[in-house]
Amino acid sequence: MKRRRYDSANDVERTPLERLRQFPREPDMLVYGLRSLGALIIRALLRVYHRFEIIGHENLRTNRSLVIVANHCSHLDTLCLLAALPLRKLHRAFPAAASDYFFQSVPRLWIAAVVVNALPFARQVHVRQSLSLCEELLKNPGTILIIFPEGTRSTTGEIREFKSGIGALVAGRDVIVVPCFIDGSFKAWPKGWRLPRPRKVRLIVGSPRNYRARRTDKVDICTIAAELREAVNELGETNGSH
């Protein structure tokens, strides 16, 4: 007789902590529940405490895979972008988070894996591997990647140079890229502060673009990165930083 086949979870013999650290994570009812609950609380807090506002929300309305690119100066940025997504898409949305910062200490790991659903991104070594992981994810329709191409939080509020990795990810690929500008998060919760201050935060969603026709050589991916930075910058300027 043929042996029965069981479709076991692929992390059965791992400890709970290892399970949080591994990626992709196995779906878990409790984690999904906590994440949805956390998202509701975060959304309410953003609305009340930061008078959070979204401009250009309709630009995110798609069921195809999506790369969201934004400026980064605060932990609030990730939360703002997640708050712009419908709850049911939350578990398919992966903000790329520095694995050296978010995937080492246990409390940060827990928040990154459970609340934010972060994708561990190795920004110093093995950047290629992390990028190919992103590429794998984008193959499933409905995946949302949230990427801050500056590579770290800005300490001045200015947008830094975008890393070329973002260009390599989207060049020649049929995937929607949405540039976003987050306004006010630097004043609300700058790097190094323990807690956020009650300042207004706005999210400006730009019009979607596509780099399917572009070549994937070094020059082109750097150009794409520069173009995306320009797009994000422009969103900030036209919508008037306060």
Next chain:
Amino acid sequence: MLPQIALHDPVFRAYFLIVLISLAVGGTVLGFLRMVLKKDTASMFRTYWSWLVIAAIGLLVVFAGRIPTIVGVTLLAIYAFKEFARASGLYRDWWMTGAVYAGIITVGISSLISQPRGEEPGAGWYGLFVVVPVFAIALIPIIPILHNRSRGELQRMSLAIVGFIYIGWMFGHLGFLANARNAYGFVSFIIFATAVSDVAAFTFGKIFGRHPLRSEISPNKTWEGALGAFGVAMILPWLLRFSFPFFGTRELILTGLIVGIGGQLGDLSISVIKRDIGTKDMAATIPGHGGILDRIDSLIYTAPLFMHMAGYYYPLR
């Protein structure tokens, strides 16, 4: 079962001391093996540290009373079933998993509430508790029917039913036992005796083990270990007779048989499942033990058999 009663209850206080002494003895033996005989006991110590945590939580929950005990058993059953579902692939179907969760929660609720028409005195609705499997098993095929699916559903339905009956319902008897008039004696004894017979099986197997018990199911278990555990289990009811002073010789022998044979059967039945799935442990939740289910597997047999044996000779309430 209430904290203020537990404080003055001689049976609970006795078990508190017995558990502390057993852990101290176990720790001393392990320390002796390590310090004097220079044996490699690293893995045994990992298991031992986890035993300390398990004992502390167990004592605390039983001390906290009837409701925490039933809620604790229900949560344990849910988590153990989740491990089973993850290992067997049933967890990929959240509706089916949810149906079994609902069944397990019903087992917990039927242990908590009283019979609404007051025909049975006291807490715990025994009538509902005993028929929960009917409703749970009736609920499970409704999931594929509502989804209009049949491919692979026999396997999922079977896994859900096996998981519910073993882990939700049979193990759930431990919670219902908290409703007994003699709750401290029954609950403490069955947990303690099952744990001791597990440790005895391991120890005897380690020292004398030669002949494999069931080579195709669990290669590490031996006849020597099983017989050792059986012997210990037959003695325990007499040693701990104060837990149920009204038990006669017949009940004491039956209790020994239930713990001695039932404990091994529970262990082996979960091993059959694990072996067919092809995993060594159901999960890695408890360091040195494996998953929650690997720890509670013996209770799957001993708790319900003991409860119905005791209930047959003496009304639980």
